Amino acid sequence: MNDDWRSHPEDFKLLAFTFDDGPDPGNTPSVTAKVADIFAEHNGSATFFLIGKYLEQNGGAEVAKYALSKGSELASHSYSHLDSATMAELSEEEFTKEIDGNNQLIEELTGYTPRFYRGGGYARNARIYERLEKLNMPAVGALISLGSDYSGGTATVESIVDNILGAELLDGTIIGGHSTNKKYVTPDALEIILPELYKQGYRFCTLSELFEYKGADYDTAPIHCHITRVETTEDGSPEVHTKWRTYLDSWKTHPEDYKLLAFTFDDGPSPAKDNRMVELFAKYKGSATMFVTGTSCKNYGYESLQNAINNGWDIGNHSMSHADAYTGSQKDGTYTELTYDELKYQIADFNALLEANLTMPDGVTPYEVSLYRPPQIRTTETMFDVCIEEDMPIIWALRDTYDWSSKYTDEMRYDNMKAGIGTWKDGDIILGHITKDITYNILADLLDDFYDAGYRFCSVTELMEYKGIERSDISGKLNNVDGNKGMVTNIANAATYGKAE
Numbered sequence: 001m002n003d004d005w006r007s008h009p010e011d012f013k014l015l016a017f018t019f020d021d022g023p024d025p026g027n028t029p030s031v032t033a034k035v036a037d038i039f040a041e042h043n044g045s046a047t048f049f050l051i052g053k054y055l056e057q058n059g060g061a062e063v064a065k066y067a068l069s070k071g072s073e074l075a076s077h078s079y080s081h082l083d084s085a086t087m088a089e090l091s092e093e094e095f096t097k098e099i100d101g102n103n104q105l106i107e108e109l110t111g112y113t114p115r116f117y118r119g120g121g122y123a124r125n126a127r128i129y130e131r132l133e134k135l136n137m138p139a140v141g142a143l144i145s146l147g148s149d150y151s152g153g154t155a156t157v158e159s160i161v162d163n164i165l166g167a168e169l170l171d172g173t174i175i176g177g178h179s180t181n182k183k184y185v186t187p188d189a190l191e192i193i194l195p196e197l198y199k200q201g202y203r204f205c206t207l208s209e210l211f212e213y214k215g216a217d218y219d220t221a222p223i224h225c226h227i228t229r230v231e232t233t234e235d236g237s238p239e240v241h242t243k244w245r246t247y248l249d250s251w252k253t254h255p256e257d258y259k260l261l262a263f264t265f266d267d268g269p270s271p272a273k274d275n276r277m278v279e280l281f282a283k284y285k286g287s288a289t290m291f292v293t294g295t296s297c298k299n300y301g302y303e304s305l306q307n308a309i310n311n312g313w314d315i316g317n318h319s320m321s322h323a324d325a326y327t328g329s330q331k332d333g334t335y336t337e338l339t340y341d342e343l344k345y346q347i348a349d350f351n352a353l354l355e356a357n358l359t360m361p362d363g364v365t366p367y368e369v370s371l372y373r374p375p376q377i378r379t380t381e382t383m384f385d386v387c388i389e390e391d392m393p394i395i396w397a398l399r400d401t402y403d404w405s406s407k408y409t410d411e412m413r414y415d416n417m418k419a420g421i422g423t424w425k426d427g428d429i430i431l432g433h434i435t436k437d438i439t440y441n442i443l444a445d446l447l448d449d450f451y452d453a454g455y456r457f458c459s460v461t462e463l464m465e466y467k468g469i470e471r472s473d474i475s476g477k478l479n480n481v482d483g484n485k486g487m488v489t490n491i492a493n494a495a496t497y498g499k500a501e
């Protein structure tokens with residue numbers, strides 16, 4: 001097979017196959033070498049994420065150099081394939097050996113300088129990302145995988161073929177696999193997969209080639225959120241897709257150095273407005289919290305909420321139908337409260353509904369709703385009881401955007417927010433509404449200034465984690481501090497609130 005597709009790659013759909021855990025000097029023949037051969041036979045190439053300690057073994061460097069000679073690319077899979085928790089605990093010296101040291105080792109033994117990183121088992125934490133940022137080395141994920149084709153894994157030739165040929169493979173997709181399975185299921189499956197995909201107009205390239213052919217800039221590629229796909233969009237500009245992991249971004253390795261603000265936005269979902277707000281906070285490697293209602297979920301679905309979670313946001317409960325806990329005036333006694341059963345429906349049933357429709361960013365782990373904000377900030381003793389049963393802190397705010405108040409002009413709202421720079425305190429919770437354009441506009445203008453003044457933005461539960469506060473510490477009714485009506489208004493202070501009798 002011979003064609004010069006590389007002189008006009010824009011005419012083809014490109015796939016970047018990546019193979020982890022090699023080289024495999026113990027296998028005869030080497031799976032890594034066989035895989036590299038198969039790609040070369042199909043006028044293509046692939047990327048091998050190498051483990052340094054195997055590269056050092058007798059014959060390891062030869063296998064890697066062989067793959068290189070076949071046009072494939074070498075990348076780093078760390079020196080010894082440690083998981084996230086172990087990587088976090090290593091001494092500085094050991095940690096450096098895993099990342100910087102593995103780059104140097106690959107370079108010494110093969111003459112090739114690796115440009116991409118993937119942790120062992122996709123290990124990821126803030127420490128790893130911080131180091132990768134220093135090295136300007138993007139972490140690479142995969143949009144789709146061959147299945148369990150690692151050494152000792154359960155994948156068969158059939159399962160791998162089904163996974164890949166049965167999937168919708170978008171142009172520019174990065175595919176994850178392994179080059180170490182002693183049953184040779186990976187190369188055997190590729191012998192079936194590659195000719196078929198080739199016929200369908202796909203071509204196979206390395207990660208570096210994918211960047212080049214799509215016109216994407218390696219030097220400014222996102223580093224800490226696992227690249228999964230590189231495409232050229234309809235208007236001709238390149239787009240690098242990632243699995244967001246903003247929760248693990250680098251300022252979060254030392255949150256104690258910043259003043260942390262928890263912005264909260266009520267009354268969503270409102271998809272377009274949710275998405276633009278998430279995007280805005282992502283610019284600052286930050287996130288916030290959305291309090292949503294069942295009524296809006298029914299109207300607008302859950303997609304924008306899932307996107308928020310994937311970007312490190314909290315989704316909190318703002319009741320099933322935006323129901324006031326009481327109507328009338330508590331002062332003169334002429335009011336009606338929601339009953340226990342009604343509150344169970346408003347709070348517990350809505351939790352269950354949200355949880356049935358949302359997952360953690362991995363797409364698998366169930367999402368747990370853990371925060372409640374009562375509509376109109378109306379609380380009753382029965383509500384406190386229900387929230388204790390549900391282990392839910394009731395979140396109010398110490399700061400306000402006043403986007404709900406007709407007494408405020410937009411100019412006053414702007415001035416109020418601007419005055420917060422330097423005066424709002426670490427741990428403050430801020431009230432806003434996702435539905436109000438003015439709040440987005442003011443934040444789009446002022447978040448830069450907040451950031452420069454040493455503030456960082458995170459979700460309420462994240463802030464609780466940084467401050468060492470458990471849900472049960474602050475769920476239900478708290479002692480009334482600073483007019484907080486029994487609710488949480490600042491997370492840094494929350495530990496001192498104490499439970500009401």
Ligand SMILES: [Zn+2]
Nearest residue numbers: 020021120121
């Ligand atoms: Zn691996």
Ligand SMILES: [Zn+2]
Nearest residue numbers: 266267375376
């Ligand atoms: Zn509301």
